[in-house]
Amino acid sequence: MKIAIFGDSFGDDHINWIDQNRWLDVGPSWVDYLRQFHDIDNFSAGGSSLYFSKIRFDNTDLSKYDKIIFIATSPYRRYNFGSNWNIGRIETELTNKNLSPEWRDQLLALKSYFLYVWNESDLYFHDLMIKDMTNMYPSILRLRYGQLDEASNNECKKVYGRLLIDIFQAGYSDARKCHLCEENNLILGKQIQHSLENNLDLNIDVEKFVTPPREFEYYFRKTV
Amino acid sequence: MKIAIFGDSYASTYAHNRAKPYPSWSEMLSIKYDIVNFSENGSSLYYMKRIFDQEHQKFNKIIFCVTAPGRLEFKIDTLENNLNYAPWYQHISTIHTIKQRLKIPELTELDKKRYKILYDYILEIQDFEQEQYKHTMMLNDVTTQRPDTILIPAFPTSIYGQPNCLEDITRFEDSIFNKTTGTYFDGRLCHMSLENNKVVFDIIEDALLNNKSKISLSRDRFVEPSADTKLLLEDF
Numbered sequence: 001m002k003i004a005i006f007g008d009s010f011g012d013d014h015i016n017w018i019d020q021n022r023w024l025d026v027g028p029s030w031v032d033y034l035r036q037f038h039d040i041d042n043f044s045a046g047g048s049s050l051y052f053s054k055i056r057f058d059n060t061d062l063s064k065y066d067k068i069i070f071i072a073t074s075p076y077r078r079y080n081f082g083s084n085w086n087i088g089r090i091e092t093e094l095t096n097k098n099l100s101p102e103w104r105d106q107l108l109a110l111k112s113y114f115l116y117v118w119n120e121s122d123l124y125f126h127d128l129m130i131k132d133m134t135n136m137y138p139s140i141l142r143l144r145y146g147q148l149d150e151a152s153n154n155e156c157k158k159v160y161g162r163l164l165i166d167i168f169q170a171g172y173s174d175a176r177k178c179h180l181c182e183e184n185n186l187i188l189g190k191q192i193q194h195s196l197e198n199n200l201d202l203n204i205d206v207e208k209f210v211t212p213p214r215e216f217e218y219y220f221r222k223t224v
Numbered sequence: 225m226k227i228a229i230f231g232d233s234y235a236s237t238y239a240h241n242r243a244k245p246y247p248s249w250s251e252m253l254s255i256k257y258d259i260v261n262f263s264e265n266g267s268s269l270y271y272m273k274r275i276f277d278q279e280h281q282k283f284n285k286i287i288f289c290v291t292a293p294g295r296l297e298f299k300i301d302t303l304e305n306n307l308n309y310a311p312w313y314q315h316i317s318t319i320h321t322i323k324q325r326l327k328i329p330e331l332t333e334l335d336k337k338r339y340k341i342l343y344d345y346i347l348e349i350q351d352f353e354q355e356q357y358k359h360t361m362m363l364n365d366v367t368t369q370r371p372d373t374i375l376i377p378a379f380p381t382s383i384y385g386q387p388n389c390l391e392d393i394t395r396f397e398d399s400i401f402n403k404t405t406g407t408y409f410d411g412r413l414c415h416m417s418l419e420n421n422k423v424v425f426d427i428i429e430d431a432l433l434n435n436k437s438k439i440s441l442s443r444d445r446f447v448e449p450s451a452d453t454k455l456l457l458e459d460f
Contacts, residue, residue: 105348128361131365
């Protein structure tokens with residue numbers, strides 16, 4: 001089957017990384033699992049907003065694909081200045097002492113947008129984009145961001161007692177492909193493959209996910 | 225036939241100082257038909273779309289006067305229950321609206337800070353392409369839910385592929401009176417004279433009676449306003 005994947009870092013496996021040789025010691029993603037059986041074009045981009053993914057979706061010739069997998073990311077992201085932003089990324093960028101005053105002002109305005117301007121209309125547009133996609137492509141398989149985020153954070157909480165955001169703020173990068181350990185990438189890949197083989201709606205069962213067996217330093221690498 | 229109207233000041237029944245020198249096109253329709261007009265001055269397409277989502281099923285026909293992309297809704301608690309400003313204080317149609325809001329005496333320092341944040345958002349962050357995209361998606365959803373909707377573009381950017389709009393009438397009348405659009409308090413209902421409200425009424429009634437969802441607002445259909453219409457335009 002020819003499959004297109006759209007979404008954020010939960011779909012952005014190493015194939016799309018700038019440095020494709022980074023963390024080669026960490027095992028395969030769910031996308032790698034599916035690559036054994038299907039011809040995959042992965043349009044996912046880490047940190048991307050739904051608007052970014054949706055524009056990519058709109059500008060792709062979907063007639064080439066037998067199936068589309070879409071991860072609709074968090075509504076708390078925005079595409080601006082040629083890139084995708086959330087409040088965490090803005091705060092990281094603001095720690096840079098070499099910012100021009102103009103760029104700093106723009107970042108502060110963007111931070112203020114998230115804190116004071118973002119409202120239910122942004123959530124409405126988020127849901128409308130998802131509705132638009134499913135109208136255009138009724139057989140789309142949706143991976144729910146909330147489920148994946150919960151599964152990823154469960155891995156962190158159960159074993160290391162921390163949320164992923166706290167791990168990032170402590171200066172670590174997530175070496176897990178698609179924010180899941182190898183074992184859970186395999187489980188997720190198999191669940192998706194089952195849906196594809198049997199032409200079923202996608203219903204991810206995160207209860208089947210396991211506790212990561214390796215130590216913290218294997219999955220999270222110090223960058224700062 | 226029960227008809228709903230959604231829109232901004234080009235469809236509402238309010239004018240400057242709440243004076244009504246003549247009926248608007250929507251009021252002319254309400255004399256002949258069972259009309260509920262949800263329109264509000266300065267409202268965004270998002271605001272009207274939310275009401276449309278809740279209400280449209282109760283009506284046999286929908287008239288949707290489509291505003292420009294990029295308008296916002298922004299609530300300020302201090303103004304929410306103040307009858308001098310409700311219900312429209314939350315509609316932010318342009319950056320100039322914020323400048324007007326900042327003059328409101330009842331605002332607290334926190335309110336002013338919030339408006340300034342919104343001002344910076346519009347200036348630095350708001351992206352026209354994204355706004356146009358959201359706008360188009362909302363319109364597509366309206367016509368998907370109700371293919372029989374009569375869409376009326378209020379502005380040139382309201383409906384892609386339909387450059388003739390209601391604002392053309394305003395500008396045409398302003399040119400007759402030697403006025404620059406937007407530099408006056410507009411006492412005209414729906415920003416146009418009685419004569420052109422009648423023309424719009426005729427166009428829409430024809431669409432209702434002949435089951436049309438698209439209308440033509442070509443310039444040759446509109447007429448020169450009477451001279452006393454100029455009295456309704458008060459310079460700032």
